[in-house]
Amino acid sequence: MPGAVIVHHHTRYKTYPGEVTGFVFFCCLIASVGGCIFGYDIGLTAGLTSTESFLAMFFPVIFEQQQERVITNQYCKFDSQVLTLFGSSLFLSALVAGIFASPMSRAFGRKWTLFVAAVAYLIGAILGAISFNFIVLLTGRLLLGVGVGVCIHASPLYISEMAPAQQRGMLNILFQLMITVGILSASLTTYWTSKIAGGWGWRVGLAFGTVPAAVIALGSLAIPDTPVSLIARGEGEAARATLAKIRGVDDVRAEFEDLTTASEESKAVAHPWRELFFGGRYKPQLAFAVLIPFFQQLTGINVIMFYAPVLFKTVGFRQDASLVSSVITGLVNVFSTFVAVMTADKILVGTFIGLQFGVSGTGAMSEQYAMCIVLFVCVYVAGFAWSWGPMGWLIPSEVYPLAVRSAAQSVTVAVNMFFTAFISQIFLTLLCHLRFGLFYFFGAWVLLMTVFIATLLPETKCVPLEEVAHVWRKHWFWRKFIVDSPDRGGAEMRKRIALEMS
Numbered sequence: 262m263p264g265a266v267i268v269h270h271h272t273r274y275k276t277y278p279g280e281v282t283g284f285v286f287f288c289c290l291i292a293s294v295g296g297c298i299f300g301y302d303i304g305l306t307a308g309l310t311s312t313e314s315f316l317a318m319f320f321p322v323i324f325e326q327q328q329e330r331v332i333t334n335q336y337c338k339f340d341s342q343v344l345t346l347f348g349s350s351l352f353l354s355a356l357v358a359g360i361f362a363s364p365m366s367r368a369f370g371r372k373w374t375l376f377v378a379a380v381a382y383l384i385g386a387i388l389g390a391i392s393f394n395f396i397v398l399l400t401g402r403l404l405l406g407v408g409v410g411v412c413i414h415a416s417p418l419y420i421s422e423m424a425p426a427q428q429r430g431m432l433n434i435l436f437q438l439m440i441t442v443g444i445l446s447a448s449l450t451t452y453w454t455s456k457i458a459g460g461w462g463w464r465v466g467l468a469f470g471t472v473p474a475a476v477i478a479l480g481s482l483a484i485p486d487t488p489v490s491l492i493a494r495g496e497g498e499a500a501r502a503t504l505a506k507i508r509g510v511d512d513v514r515a516e517f518e519d520l521t522t523a524s525e526e527s528k529a530v531a532h533p534w535r536e537l538f539f540g541g542r543y544k545p546q547l548a549f550a551v552l553i554p555f556f557q558q559l560t561g562i563n564v565i566m567f568y569a570p571v572l573f574k575t576v577g578f579r580q581d582a583s584l585v586s587s588v589i590t591g592l593v594n595v596f597s598t599f600v601a602v603m604t605a606d607k608i609l610v611g612t613f614i615g616l617q618f619g620v621s622g623t624g625a626m627s628e629q630y631a632m633c634i635v636l637f638v639c640v641y642v643a644g645f646a647w648s649w650g651p652m653g654w655l656i657p658s659e660v661y662p663l664a665v666r667s668a669a670q671s672v673t674v675a676v677n678m679f680f681t682a683f684i685s686q687i688f689l690t691l692l693c694h695l696r697f698g699l700f701y702f703f704g705a706w707v708l709l710m711t712v713f714i715a716t717l718l719p720e721t722k723c724v725p726l727e728e729v730a731h732v733w734r735k736h737w738f739w740r741k742f743i744v745d746s747p748d749r750g751g752a753e754m755r756k757r758i759a760l761e762m763s
Contacts, residue, residue, distance in 0.1 A: 355410030
């Protein structure tokens, strides 16, 4: 059957024949490794900023201050703007790269965009591993940021456009899974390399970043570009052949024709950036392009993972024990199998720290008490891993219409990287000044974003990407903000909706 119809919240959408073949799973798996390099950097930076030999070589003043200074306020142990700026530099680089990834992806396709990202990351990892002064180290870190920014733009788009509509969510979660695998790998690497005598173990950790980069670079040579991207660049026959291969069926006429129609309608938008910000037609999509990554960072997850060793040293663990604790949270992040209530556990972390250190930040914490905090952090991480973790990447990748998808994804990446950098930059300062109240701050944001998603996010499960634009026109709130252009594409869409609702 060339195309069936499914009922979705009283609305009929087409579904096409085909299933998740081994080939499409392989393609999506290669693309999802882009999440691994992002997660690896989050976890590795946490280890670097707490490694004494690394600090002694590149941040000697900070290292000496930490050795000499007697600090009684536990909240302010590690408040160094210079050190956090080094950590944030990668995300600022990723922010800029993510913006330029949009025209690159449109012009050369998702596949070659992934390849360029992998090469940039590979060079950055090598420079970091062999760095002999701060300039080389920073250059390598900025190139790592370029690789991350371009990858997290292209990877979710690639997976969404390759996956069948019914399994799109499942395959897109591979990206978040790879982020958690990257964080765990970095934590394990940091713990292992900390045992290497001579103080050069951190170089091994940086060098290991070449492994996922090489997987993406070589893998991108073995996978095709997406049918959507091929059609947009005028390669119709290649798109048809790719579509038949990834769906595992010979008759893909219905889906191919719908993709071609959607592509032609998207070409009517000559300037997607201008249309996204000033055209008026995509206000709902723009709102989610900004708010989804904004909310994801205000869960506080990246500062927990980014500063895990530092945070655990703050509550009383030794160097080795803090690294082990960060490995434990990484394991929980990967193997979480239940949905936890993040708000409750974020508040419990703050309460336990507040009861022990109070407002003054003085005192010591027993190992048993500190382990309770690790437990609640693990439950919090588990909740994130099954909610804002995968959904924060899945939702943006599938709610944008074809006309502005690449531009909107760049906005999502830029906002995500900006707030990742911003929050990681101010986290230690906020911890020093807000003390345990910082965890209540993140908990309040989780409550707010939960209400927002529950009331304002339309359901796109099983909706083909070329049909997503209709979802917004039927939503009880967002439909009032949709302004159709007078072009032929808008008229056809309105006619199509009328027929579906009749």
